[in-house]
Amino acid sequence: MKVSVIGATGYAGAELLRLLYQHPQAEVVHITSESHTGEKIASLYPHLRGLYDMELESMKDIERIGRDSDFVFIGLPHGHAMEVGRALAGMPVRIIDLGADYRFADTEVYEAWYHVPHTHQEAERVYGLAELYREQIKNAKIIGNAGCFTTASILALAPLAKQHLIDVNTIIVDAKSGVSGAGRSAKQANHFPELYDNFRAYNVAKHRHTPEIEQALADISGEKVLLNFTPHLVPMSRGILSTCYANLKEGVTADLVSAAFAKLYGKEYFIRLLGEGAYPSTKEVRGSNFCDIAWHVDERTGRVIVLSAIDNLVKGAAGQAVQNFNIACGFEERMGLDFVPLYP
Numbered sequence: 001m002k003v004s005v006i007g008a009t010g011y012a013g014a015e016l017l018r019l020l021y022q023h024p025q026a027e028v029v030h031i032t033s034e035s036h037t038g039e040k041i042a043s044l045y046p047h048l049r050g051l052y053d054m055e056l057e058s059m060k061d062i063e064r065i066g067r068d069s070d071f072v073f074i075g076l077p078h079g080h081a082m083e084v085g086r087a088l089a090g091m092p093v094r095i096i097d098l099g100a101d102y103r104f105a106d107t108e109v110y111e112a113w114y115h116v117p118h119t120h121q122e123a124e125r126v127y128g129l130a131e132l133y134r135e136q137i138k139n140a141k142i143i144g145n146a147g148c149f150t151t152a153s154i155l156a157l158a159p160l161a162k163q164h165l166i167d168v169n170t171i172i173v174d175a176k177s178g179v180s181g182a183g184r185s186a187k188q189a190n191h192f193p194e195l196y197d198n199f200r201a202y203n204v205a206k207h208r209h210t211p212e213i214e215q216a217l218a219d220i221s222g223e224k225v226l227l228n229f230t231p232h233l234v235p236m237s238r239g240i241l242s243t244c245y246a247n248l249k250e251g252v253t254a255d256l257v258s259a260a261f262a263k264l265y266g267k268e269y270f271i272r273l274l275g276e277g278a279y280p281s282t283k284e285v286r287g288s289n290f291c292d293i294a295w296h297v298d299e300r301t302g303r304v305i306v307l308s309a310i311d312n313l314v315k316g317a318a319g320q321a322v323q324n325f326n327i328a329c330g331f332e333e334r335m336g337l338d339f340v341p342l343y344p
């Protein structure tokens, strides 16, 4: 398959190049950047030196890139992928967008939280969370790859929402991310003295991943879902740990909770069920496409606490995009993704 990466100079795009390099069925034909057109990717990411020889191109001639490609991966900030999607709409090329433009079924929700007009409302799109939307992904023209915090949090709660074991309107998601989640461009909050030896929450009660988690859990449970999501920034480069709380319904036991996880994920290679009472950690999934999940039933409070860990750049972005690419192509889902986590 000929593939191109739009926005190859971002952290998500560069991680895609790392993964695609050793994918046996993908050949990268175009990589783009608007601010480094004409340069080699290794001048920006020396870890890729010797691996990609082509120059970064502008995406101005996106139709030509689309004609040359079976798949286009987009790693642009939200609001920009829609322009690419519209330009390629009449062509056979398929699209996997790592940003938020194609994640929402209801574009009014997107507009309300992202504060930009949705300019490709008619796009036929599917939500790209591989384990939960596999059937829809198979034939999709446009895949809106799930977000990073959202992947960790939805996967943690989906079995309980699906089996109606929790009151979905009592959910609290408390998540922590490494700083690569914020992208490569310089921001004061990500400056070393602000980050180092520090730990803080941000965007409380207003983070854009809130409606994305609500959308997926509502779809899975068949109920309207309102929840609280609080992200935190941790001074590490990669990794997300999501701690999710919900009230258990009357009579729900720890065994029922464990059975719900086994039923939904028992055959999922990339979801590793650590079981009741265990503790996933970001380092145990680092560099891999795994999502490690454990759960704790607190009989005293009647709550369940689910913990999930992913690498934000892999299962939370580029790895999931390749997993979706594999599904869309009918390839073995693990193809090019069978990494042992980089530990310690």
Ligand SMILES: NC(=O)C1=CN([C@@H]2O[C@H](COP(=O)(O)OP(=O)(O)OC[C@H]3O[C@@H](n4cnc5c(N)ncnc54)[C@H](OP(=O)(O)O)[C@@H]3O)[C@@H](O)[C@H]2O)C=CC1
Pocket: 006, 007, 008, 009, 010, 011, 012, 013, 032, 033, 034, 035, 036, 074, 075, 076, 077, 078, 080, 098, 099, 100, 146, 147, 148, 180, 181, 182, 183, 184, 185, 312, 313, 316, 317
């Ligand atoms: N980082 C992460 O962990 C995750 C990121 N994502 C999503 O992936 C996308 C990229 O994120 P990330 O790689 O972190 O971001 P970066 O800030 O690291 O990279 C952004 C990329 O977009 C390009 N770009 C920036 N502004 C514009 C513009 N106005 N027009 C065209 N291109 C532009 C940049 O290229 P250049 O300036 O060279 O042209 C660069 O390639 C985002 O939508 C993000 O939400 C999703 C999940 C996780």
Ligand SMILES: CC(=O)N[C@@H](CCC(=O)OP(=O)(O)O)C(=O)O
Pocket: 098, 099, 100, 146, 147, 148, 149, 177, 178, 179, 180, 181, 182, 183, 209, 231, 233
């Ligand atoms: C640490 C950090 O800043 N994380 C980003 C989320 C990651 C991202 O890029 O957003 P998507 O997953 O929706 O694409 C944030 O909170 O906005």
